[in-house]
Every structure is written in structure tokens, then in C-alpha cells.
Amino acid sequence: MITITLPDSTQKQYEVGVTPLQVAKDISEGLARNVLAAKVNGLVVDALRPLTRDTELQLLTWNDTEGKATMWHSSAHLMAEAIELLYPGVKFGIGPDIEQGFYYDIDFGDYDISSDDFDKIEKKILELARQKQHYLRKEVSKNEALDYFTKKGDEYKIELINDLEDGQISFYESGSFTDLCRGPHLPDTGFIKAVKLTSIAGAYWRGDEKRKQLTRIYGITFPKKKELTEYLELLEEAKKRDHRKLGKELELFMFSQTVGAGLPMWLPKGAELRERLEQFLKKVQRKAGYKQVITPHIGNVNLYKTSGHYQKYGEDSFRPITTPQEGEEYFLKPMNCPHHCEIYKNKPHSYKDLPMRIAEFGTVYRYEQSGELHGLTRVRSFTQDDAHIFCTPDQVKDEFKGVMDIVMKIFKALDFEDFITQISLRDPNNPDKYIGSEENWQKAEQAIIEVAEERNLNAVIEYGEAAFYGPKMDFMVRDALGRKWQLGTIQVDYNLPERFELEYNGSDNQKHRPVMIHRAPFGSMERFVAVLIEHCAGKFPLWLTPDQVSILPISEKYQKYAEKVLSLLEINEIRAQIDDRSEKMGRKIRDAEMKRIPYMLIVGEKEEAENIVSVRKQGEGDMGSFALEAFVDHFNKEINEMLEV
RNA sequence: GCCGAUGUAGCUCAGUUGGCCAGAGCAGCUGAUUUGUAAUCAGCUGGCCGGGGGUUCGAAUCCCUCCAUCGGCUCCA
Numbered sequence: 001m002i003t004i005t006l007p008d009s010t011q012k013q014y015e016v017g018v019t020p021l022q023v024a025k026d027i028s029e030g031l032a033r034n035v036l037a038a039k040v041n042g043l044v045v046d047a048l049r050p051l052t053r054d055t056e057l058q059l060l061t062w063n064d065t066e067g068k069a070t071m072w073h074s075s076a077h078l079m080a081e082a083i084e085l086l087y088p089g090v091k092f093g094i095g096p097d098i099e100q101g102f103y104y105d106i107d108f109g110d111y112d113i114s115s116d117d118f119d120k121i122e123k124k125i126l127e128l129a130r131q132k133q134h135y136l137r138k139e140v141s142k143n144e145a146l147d148y149f150t151k152k153g154d155e156y157k158i159e160l161i162n163d164l165e166d167g168q169i170s171f172y173e174s175g176s177f178t179d180l181c182r183g184p185h186l187p188d189t190g191f192i193k194a195v196k197l198t199s200i201a202g203a204y205w206r207g208d209e210k211r212k213q214l215t216r217i218y219g220i221t222f223p224k225k226k227e228l229t230e231y232l233e234l235l236e237e238a239k240k241r242d243h244r245k246l247g248k249e250l251e252l253f254m255f256s257q258t259v260g261a262g263l264p265m266w267l268p269k270g271a272e273l274r275e276r277l278e279q280f281l282k283k284v285q286r287k288a289g290y291k292q293v294i295t296p297h298i299g300n301v302n303l304y305k306t307s308g309h310y311q312k313y314g315e316d317s318f319r320p321i322t323t324p325q326e327g328e329e330y331f332l333k334p335m336n337c338p339h340h341c342e343i344y345k346n347k348p349h350s351y352k353d354l355p356m357r358i359a360e361f362g363t364v365y366r367y368e369q370s371g372e373l374h375g376l377t378r379v380r381s382f383t384q385d386d387a388h389i390f391c392t393p394d395q396v397k398d399e400f401k402g403v404m405d406i407v408m409k410i411f412k413a414l415d416f417e418d419f420i421t422q423i424s425l426r427d428p429n430n431p432d433k434y435i436g437s438e439e440n441w442q443k444a445e446q447a448i449i450e451v452a453e454e455r456n457l458n459a460v461i462e463y464g465e466a467a468f469y470g471p472k473m474d475f476m477v478r479d480a481l482g483r484k485w486q487l488g489t490i491q492v493d494y495n496l497p498e499r500f501e502l503e504y505n506g507s508d509n510q511k512h513r514p515v516m517i518h519r520a521p522f523g524s525m526e527r528f529v530a531v532l533i534e535h536c537a538g539k540f541p542l543w544l545t546p547d548q549v550s551i552l553p554i555s556e557k558y559q560k561y562a563e564k565v566l567s568l569l570e571i572n573e574i575r576a577q578i579d580d581r582s583e584k585m586g587r588k589i590r591d592a593e594m595k596r597i598p599y600m601l602i603v604g605e606k607e608e609a610e611n612i613v614s615v616r617k618q619g620e621g622d623m624g625s626f627a628l629e630a631f632v633d634h635f636n637k638e639i640n641e642m643l644e645v
Numbered sequence: 646g647c648c649g650a651u652g653u654a655g656c657u658c659a660g661u662u663g664g665c666c667a668g669a670g671c672a673g674c675u676g677a678u679u680u681g682u683a684a685u686c687a688g689c690u691g692g693c694c695g696g697g698g699g700u701u702c703g704a705a706u707c708c709c710u711c712c713a714u715c716g717g718c719u720c721c722a
Binding site for chain 1: 646647648649650656677678679680681682683684685695712713714715716717718719720721722
């Protein structure tokens with residue numbers, strides 16, 4: 001007999017060889033019908049895997065991330081089976097589950113395949129799913145495994161097997177399809193009730209640009225039809241929030257083929273919005289002891305030779321600009337740091353001057369491959385809300401704290417609640433990869449972790465993700481489709497101070513190397529605004545939005561009064577306009593609602609007589625009458641609450 | 646850069662297997678209407694059918710090529 005301990009700490013006795021599924025059945029039939037996999041002593045396994053020892057058991061269902069993952073992984077196998085039946089002779093690469101569904105990389109050989117074939121494949125998948133094929137696990141030796149796929153003629157699997165240790169290889173067989181796989185899998189395919197193949201794309205074998213490109217088919221499955229419908233609705237909703245669509249509709253920015261791909265141009269409403277963001281940050285930074293600087297958009301090739309960027313990225317960057325007479329080479333600046341290092345060197349520094357914090361909204365240019373360009377999130381010209389802090393190693397912690405406060409202020413003012421903090425540290429197995437002294441790394445890594453803890457940030461720590469020149473902390477936000485985007489970043493740098501030979505005089509009257517901290521709370525104005533648009537679906541916070549108030553006179557008889565209202569708002573620095581078209585009220589309201597103008601002030605006979613306005617809030621409806629001053633107070637209060645930091 | 650898809654008016658989209666002067670709605674313009682909480686009516690303007698080349702008596706439609714966009718891959722200082 002063995003003892004099974006469930007998450008609520010109840011314990012039960014079973015015969016050796018009992019499966020998690022049997023344990024589930026014992027609890028209730030309903031639960032058993034929903035068990036997708038099981039976590040056994042922390043390891044996810046098949047629900048049909050016999051248990052041989054005392055076990056802490058957690059039954060996994062669709063509500064668990066691992067349950068979903070199991071479902072999707074099994075779905076990848078099922079799709080492979082369907083495809084193999086429809087297209088005999090195709091070869092398979094890998095087919096894992098991903099955050100939203102699964103994919104399989106397939107070499108289709110001579111078959112011509114496109115999304116037109118999805119229908120056929122989906123039907124086949126559902127047909128096979130209904131057969132409730134069992135997923136059978138089989139331990140095999142390396143030789144057996146190689147033998148199987150040699151006979152089958154699948155060189156990709158053979159390559160994978162060759163990288164595996166003998167004795168740790170398992171196959172899973174479901175229906176007519178056998179795959180090399182670690183598992184776990186569903187008990188049977190019957191759990192898969194709805195399927196949607198979402199896209200088709202090329203993907204290099206093992207992610208290597210030089211190797212063969214396979215066809216990757218993405219899909220997602222659900223245990224209920226209804227969940228698929230909901231998922232599709234969510235995708236529709238996400239499409240509506242797409243910043244490229246909203247940016248066009250709200251006239252925030254544009255692209256021109258003639259100007260060039262990936263080169264955004266900000267339209268008046270977008271430019272003003274961006275300017276407000278910049279002003280907001282500048283104000284916060286001024287209080288935090290930053291000084292603004294301005295540097296040119298190009299720099300001499302020697303600047304980048306000193307910084308080391310030329311050696312590393314010179315070939316991949318835009319071609320240099322050459323002066324006609326002297327033949328000097330200049331590069332469009334891909335970052336602002338080298339310029340800022342030169343500013344630091346402009347005069348000698350004492351430890352008493354530090355930290356020195358210099359900030360710049362610096363526009364940089366980077367060559368991105370054409371296929372990589374994406375709306376405002378991936379462009380070839382963008383403006384970083386950059387700043388560099390030069391400080392002593394002992395000041396790193398306080399400076400980190402200061403930067404994090406700025407990031408938090410911004411997130412609050414813009415209503416970003418759902419963000420992810422990632423701390424990137426050294427790879428402990430590879431200490432030689434990094435520049436800078438052990439002592440300084442220790443100090444900085446420790447400081448970052450402590451600051452994150454003190455601020456209750458719940459940060460994810462990634463070992464080995466640090467740059468060779470220093471540890472960092474990134475802030476990521478999800479966009480409408482759930483994709484993660486890196487926004488703010490704080491980065492410690494031991495490299496550039498070295499390369500630029502930056503120094504300060506310590507209290508011991510010796511020369512010391514300062515530490516440099518790069519930081520950009522927005523990341524870049526372009527990417528930030530893009531994520532912001534999707535985050536708020538175009539309904540910007542009141543303080544930021546282009547048009548805050550639309551005054552809607554009922555007819556032209558009230559134009560005079562509307563103008564009076566407008567001038568009062570303007571005196572109070574409220575961005576307002578009058579909709580004086582000869583349209584009906586319903587029309588004016590509809591248009592203002594569509595343009596996401598937060599407040600509509602309706603003025604007619606009654607309002608003029610009593611010196612009031614009828615207020616309507618976007619998305620919320622009629623708020624009743626306000627005296628003019630009362631509305632201004634209400635309005636300002638709302639803004640101050642957001643910006644109060 | 647690679648794989649796949651797409652490209653028709655400012656926007657959203659129709660345009661069967663190639664065949665009459667390329668269509669609609671919205672936006673815009675003109676006029677009428679002077680309006681009370683999500684679309685007033687009428688008329689009009691507007692398209693080198695992404696660019697170039699080819700096949701054909703004839704191309705938005707078929708082929709080639711380039712460009713851009715979209716979904717991925719690779720990349721991302």
C-alpha cells in the first residue's frame with residue numbers, strides 16, 4: 001500500500017500501481033472526467049501513470065496552467081496524426097505547447113500547403129478526437145528509437161534522438177501516430193472538443209537561420225466548444241484595440257512608403273500626446289535630480305569604436321555617412337550612451353558631484369530587418385526617454401530605488417497595474433563571460449534584489465540573462481493579444497566607464513571608476529504609446545488624451561454661450577472644442593463617443609439661462625447639470641487624483 | 646533577410662470561371678434642415694484596381710518581378 005496526499009492534505013491509502021485517474025474517480029466521477037494530467041511530487045505526469053511510492057498528488061484540470069499545457073501538447077500530437085493521414089510521408093520536427101495553444105514544425109516535402117487546408121485538417125482532428133484514442137507511453141532504448149525513425153525516414157527526429165541520453169527516451173503512441181516525446185499527455189483524445197488552427201508560418205529547423213525552413217502550423221484546442229467561441233471573441237476584441245488601427249482612427253501617427261518602412265511620423269494629436277508624456281516625465285525627473293541634455297543624431301565612427309558598438313554591430317547597422325571632403329565616417333546614433341559618456345568627460349568629477357544624472361529624449365536609429373517591423377512597437381527610428389546615471393558603486397542601490405520610484409509613478413499615472421518585473425543576473429556557471437569586478441557585480445545584484453523586495457515587486461529572477469556588462473531590471477506589459485512587451489529598463493554598466501576611461505576623485509584623492517546606470521522608464525516613446533493605446537483601447541487617461549471636452553450646442557442659437565463655455569475651459573487649460581456642425585444632438589454625441597472624448601458638455605436654452613452645462617461622460621452617459629465652475633473643479637480633481645504621486 | 650498571406654476611393658469592403666464606361670457604405674464638399682443624450686435628408690466630388698514588365702483581340706482578374714502591409718521564424722545595442 002502507498003499513501004497519497006492531496007493538496008488539501010487529506011491522505012488516502014491505495015494499492016501500488018494506482019493511477020492518478022483512479023484516485024480522481026475515487027473522489028468523484030465528475031472530477032475524473034476533467035482530469036487532464038497530474039502533478040506527482042512536483043512533476044507533471046500522465047493521469048494514467050501508475051504510482052509506486054508515497055505521493056503528493058495534485059490532479060490537473062483545464063483550470064491549471066499545466067493542465068492546459070498537457071491538453072495542447074497532446075493536441076499537437078493529434079494534429080500531427082491528422083496531417084500524416086492527410087499528407088502521407090511528411091516529416092516532423094518538434095511540436096510543443098505554447099502559451100496560447102501549440103504548434104508543430106513539419107517538413108511537407110512536395111505538398112503545397114496553405115491556410116486553405118486548415119478546414120480539412122481541423123475536421124480530421126475532430127474526427128480522430130472523437131475516437132478517444134489513448135495516449136500510450138512507451139519507454140524505448142536509443143537504438144530502438146533510432147531504428148523506428150530510420151525506418152520511417154524522419155531525419156529530424158533522428159537528430160533529436162541523437163542528442164538524447166539512452167535510457168531516458170520515451171515514445172507516445174496515439175492512434176496511428178507515434179512520436180518521440182517526454183510527455184505528459186491526456187488520457188485520451190476525447191478531451192479535445194474544439195480546435196482552431198490559427199496560422200501557418202515558416203520556421204527554421206532548430207531556430208537556425210542557416211538550416212532548412214519547416215512549415216509551422218499553429219493551433220489551439222479547448223475542452224468545450226463554447227470556450228473556443230469565447231477565445232475567438234477575445235481575438236476580435238484584441239483586433240479592435242490594435243494600436244495600428246486606433247492610431248490611424250484617432251489620427252495619432254502615420255507611416256509613409258515614400259518616407260520609408262518603420263519610420264513613424266507623429267500627427268498633431270499624437271505629437272501633442274507624446275509631448276505631454278515627455279513633460280510629465282521631465283517634471284518627475286527634475287524633482288529627482290536629473291539634468292536634461294541634448295546631443296546630435298549622428299556620431300563619428302571613432303565614438304562607436306571607443307564604445308565597442310562598431311566592432312559588434314557596425315556591419316548590421318545603417319551604412320555610415322561620409323563627409324565629402326575629408327572622408328570622415330559618421331553613424332546615425334543607435335543609442336545615446338556614448339554621447340553621454342563624452343558629456344561626463346567634459347570636466348573632472350569629485351565623488352561629491354556624484355551621482356550625476358543626465359537625461360535626454362534621444363532619437364536613435366537602428367536597422368531592423370524588414371520582416372521585423374511592426375507598427376510603433378518595432379521601428380527603425382525611435383525616441384528613448386533615456387538617462388544615464390554616473391555614480392559610485394555604493395550609490396547603485398539608492399539610484400535603483402530612485403529609478404524604480406519613477407517607473408512606479410508613471411505606471412500609476414497611466415493606470416498600468418498588470419506589469420511583470422524581471423531581474424536579469426549573471427549565469428553562475430559562466431562567470432568569465434562578464435566584465436567588471438566580482439565585488440561590484442555582487443553589490444549591484446544584491447542591490448537590485450533588495451530594492452525589488454523592499455518595493456514588493458514580486459520580480460522574476462532570470463539567471464544568465466544579464467548583459468555581459470552588467471545586471472538589469474526590466475518592466476514588461478502585455479498588449480491586447482497577451483504578448484509581452486518590454487517597456488522600462490534599468491541597466492547597470494561596468495563596460496562603458498571602462499572603455500571611455502571615466503573617472504572621479506574619491507575622498508582618498510585617488511582616481512576611481514564610476515558605475516554607469518542606463519535607464520528608460522518608458523523604454524521608447526513609440527513602443528510605450530503603442531502599448532498604452534492597446535492597454536486603454538484608445539481611451540487615454542484624462543490628463544493625457546488629445547481632446548478632453550467637446551462642447552455640443554443644441555443649435556446655432558447657442559453658439560455664443562458655447563463660446564463662453566469654451567473660453568472658461570481654455571482659461572483653465574482644459575483642451576476643448578465646439579462641435580458647431582448643423583447636426584442633431586444624437587449625431588454629435590455619437591461622433592464624440594466614437595472619438596473617445598471623455599467629456600461632452602451639452603448647451604441649449606436651459607443651460608444658457610442658468611449658466612450651467614449638461615455633462616455626459618464618454619462610455620458612461622448623462623451625469624446631469626453642473627455649474628460651470630463646478631464642472632471645472634470636478635474635472636481638475638479627476639486629473640489630480642491620477643497624477644498625485 | 647526567410648516562409649506564408651494580403652494590397653481596389655481618405656476609411657471599411659463588393660467586384661463569379663479574363664469581356665461593356667470599376668461599385669457600395671462611411672468620410673469629404675454643396676444645399677436644405679436649427680435640432681435635447683450613440684447616425685436628418687438630397688445632390689456632388691473622389692480610383693495609373695500597390696509599382697513595373699509580360700500573356701491576350703481584351704487584364705483589377707492569369708504569369709514574372711519589385712515595393713509595402715499582415716502572421717510567424719531568425720534578429721533586437
